[in-house]
Every structure is written in C-alpha cells, then in structure tokens.
Amino acid sequence: EDASRIGGPNHCWACRAFIEVLFELAEVEDYGAVRTLFDGPLSSAPEALLLSTCLAEDRSRGALRAELLERLAPPLLGDASPHATLVQATLAERVPLQLKRLLRSMQEKDPERSLPKIMDILQKDELVSFYASLLNGPPTELSCQLACLGDSRGALSLASWLRETLSEHKDTAAAGFIRFLRARLQPVAAGSPEVSRGSSAPY
Numbered sequence: 001e002d003a004s005r006i007g008g009p010n011h012c013w014a015c016r017a018f019i020e021v022l023f024e025l026a027e028v029e030d031y032g033a034v035r036t037l038f039d040g041p042l043s044s045a046p047e048a049l050l051l052s053t054c055l056a057e058d059r060s061r062g063a064l065r066a067e068l069l070e071r072l073a074p075p076l077l078g079d080a081s082p083h084a085t086l087v088q089a090t091l092a093e094r095v096p097l098q099l100k101r102l103l104r105s106m107q108e109k110d111p112e113r114s115l116p117k118i119m120d121i122l123q124k125d126e127l128v129s130f131y132a133s134l135l136n137g138p139p140t141e142l143s144c145q146l147a148c149l150g151d152s153r154g155a156l157s158l159a160s161w162l163r164e165t166l167s168e169h170k171d172t173a174a175a176g177f178i179r180f181l182r183a184r185l186q187p188v189a190a191g192s193p194e195v196s197r198g199s200s201a202p203y
Contacts, residue, residue: 016056019052069102088124
C-alpha cells in the first residue's frame with residue numbers, strides 16, 4: 001500500500017488529533033499559513049484527509065474544515081475507484097450525518113448532474129444500508145429525488161415508498177411531499193401563458 005494513500009509520512013494526515021490541532025491553530029493563529037500545510041495532502045492523500053477531516057472533532061468555528069470538504073468531497077464522491085468506495089463506506093458507517101450533508105451539498109450545487117452520481121454511490125453494495133436509512137426518514141428534497149430516480153432504475157417502488165413514508169411519518173411526510181411537488185410545479189406555472197385580466201374573452 002502506498003504510504004501517501006494512508007496519510008503520508010508517519011500517517012500524519014490520517015491522525016485525527018493532528019487535524020484537530022490544526023483546525024484550532026487556523027482560527028487562533030495564522031489561517032493562511034495553516035491552510036498552506038494542506039496543499040500537499042489535498043493531492044497526495046485525499047482519501048485519508050477526507051476521513052480524518054470528517055472524523056475529527058472541530059472545536060473551531062469550522063472555516064478550515066468547510067474549505068477542505070469543499071475541495072475533497074466532490075472528486076471522491078464522484079470516483080468509482082476502490083479507494084473512493086472504501087472512503088464512502090467508512091463515512092457511511094462512522095459519520096453518516098456528515099455524509100448526508102456532503103451528498104446534500106453536492107446535489108444542491110448541480111442537481112441535474114449530481115443526482116445520477118449520488119445514486120451510483122448509493123447503489124454500491126457497501127452503501128445499501130446507508131441508502132435505506134436515507135429513505136427511511138421524513139422526506140427531504142434529496143430523498144424524494146432519489147426515490148424517483150430509484151424507481152426509474154428499478155431499485156425500488158416509488159408507490160410503496162410513498163405509502164410507507166406516509167404511514168410512518170404522517171403529517172410531516174405529507175408536508176414534505178407537498179413542498180417537493182410545489183417546488184417542481186412552480187417553474188411550470190411561472191412559464192405558462194396567462195390571459196391578462198384586462199383582455200376580453202374571445203367569442
């Protein structure tokens with residue numbers, strides 16, 4: 001195994017305690033100087049750095065962590081290599097909420113292109129249980145889109161998911177589905193021709 005893949009020399013970039021100290025130093029000392037330290041591992045050890053960044057306890061206000069995730073997450077979440085799959089599966093097991101935030105951020109920035117990539121990730125054998133947990137909660141924009149895409153790919157039955165979600169979450173689910181449908185219908189309504197109030201009706 002290449003040392004760079006598992007955290008560089010002495011595995012320092014895979015060390016949570018080391019990353020936690022750097023997060024604090026970036027806030028109380030020199031942000032630019034600390035940020036420069038990450039230039040190497042961002043290209044040489046991205047898998048290890050993403051894991052340690054997600055798993056580390058951030059006692060700062062989160063600026064450096066947010067910047068690192070912005071750089072690290074999209075390439076690794078869109079990568080089909082075994083290393084990327086291992087990172088994705090580890091995040092799903094150890095920090096599922098963080099992975100959900102990363103996927104949501106990825107989807108919000110470019111819904112049309114990102115959604116199929118997200119679905120490809122979730123359909124991997126290593127992430128089946130995480131995919132199920134994503135769909136089991138109250139409906140969100142992301143879970144509704146994934147359910148629709150999953151139905152088109154034959155991964156699930158949309159009708160069954162709707163029934164089960166409504167049965168489990170009741171009014172919360174109904175409100176979530178209404179928000180989702182309203183967001184889909186608004187662009188259609190905005191682009192539809194309307195007869196002006198001042199015009200006379202044709203006979």
